[in-house]
Amino acid sequence: MTMTPDQAAWFETTFTRLVDNVDRALMGKREVVSLVLSAMLAEGHVLLEDAPGTGKTSLAKALAATVQGTSARIQFTPDLLPSDVTGVTIYDQASHKFEFHRGPVFASILLADEINRASPKTQSALLEVMEESRVTVDGVPHEVGRPFLVIATQNPIEQAGTYKLPEAQLDRFLIKTSIGYPDLAIAERILAGAADRNPSASLPALITTSAVADMADLAASAHAEPAVLRYIAQLAEATRTDPSTRVGVSVRGSLAMVRIAKVRAASQGRHYVVPDDVKELVAPAWTHRLVLDPEAEFSGVTPATVIARTLESIPAPQARSAA
Structure with a gap:
């Protein structure tokens, strides 16, 4: 069933109310x-590439509080094991049974801090949960529930002792963005409220x-016309044939664009996707998926x-006023 105009207006x-609420903790x-x-x-x-202290933890906590969800934070280190993320099965001597103890991945919002500091094996454990939305331990699947959002971070400044995320793993992130430092006016507001060390709690x-x-x-259920879908496919193909790229946008990346473009359309009060939705999202949804030719880089x-x-x-198709 396709979204109706009334449903789009409610969405x-x-x-907007959700964004306003989270923005109270993450000003500006x-x-x-x-x-x-x-x-x-x-x-x-989401993959956030930011310097420390820009509000990544505040963002995760504020979002979890807004949607009545749970939040968890994992500090990724070289000695972190996959079971530290997903959980482990332990034998209970009292009941004479094996019991599954859930790891921090069973949260609505999971902050995976400095994911590139963990070993590739541990990174893969998290990325598998991201893809499947469940953990399988000893052959038993455990659903993580909905919503399930991983906000993984990378520190662009300190790269010593890190494991670079392979392209196939980067492709599993829907978007890559950064919070960045606040401007002067916002910084003054933040300093004025310095006594409140946990603004998300309120x-x-x-x-x-x-x-x-x-x-x-x-x-x-928002509508995407064939012309818009063709536009997305043409853009993805153009990134693959560009002389400066070795790897362009995958089919997974194109599907991700369709999904988030529908959300953007609904957030603008439309029950249909227009080419401008795609244009606005191309950078955060696709730049991290590209592998450049070394000479071009x-x-x-x-x-x-x-x-x-x-x-x-690639010329954009003519946008229609309604689906």
Whole structure:
């Protein structure tokens, strides 16, 4: 069943209220909050590349508080084991049975801090849960529930002792973005409220996790015309044939674009996707998926360069006023 105009109007109102609430804890970063919330409603995951102290933990806690969910944080270190993330089965001598003890991954919002510091084996354990939305231990599957959002972080400054995420694992993140430092006016507001060390604790819960799952289902029913789907496919193909790239956007990346474009359309009060939705999301949804040719990279080409070139080379279809 396709989303109706009335449902789209309700979605826009609810989405705006959620963003406003989270922005009370993460001041002046509405665009980032909107992107992360969109990723959650598209049932994807987020990679944040930021310096320490920019509010990544506050974002996770504020979002969890807003949707009446749970939050957990894992500090990824070289000695972290997969079972430290997913959980482990332990023999209970009293009951003479093996019991599964859930790991921190069983949370609505999981902050995977400095994911590139853990071994590839531990990284893979988390990324498997991200893809499957469940943990399988000793052959028994355990669902993580809905919503389930992983916010993984990387420190772009300190790279010593890190394990770079392979391209196949980067492709599993719906978007990549950064919070960044606040401007001067916002920084003054933050300093004025320095006595409140946990602003997320005072945020009211505006919606339940089951309602968030319903919003995700509703967004997925937004209409995307064949012309818009063709436009996404053409853009993805252009990134693969660009002379500066070795690996372009995969089919998974194209599907991710469709999902998050539908959420953006609904958040704007529309029950249909327009080409501008795609244009606005190309950078956060696709730049981290591109692998550049070393010579092109050496000459100064960046993923953003390829994305900009792609948007210029592929004409957008004529947007219709309604589906």
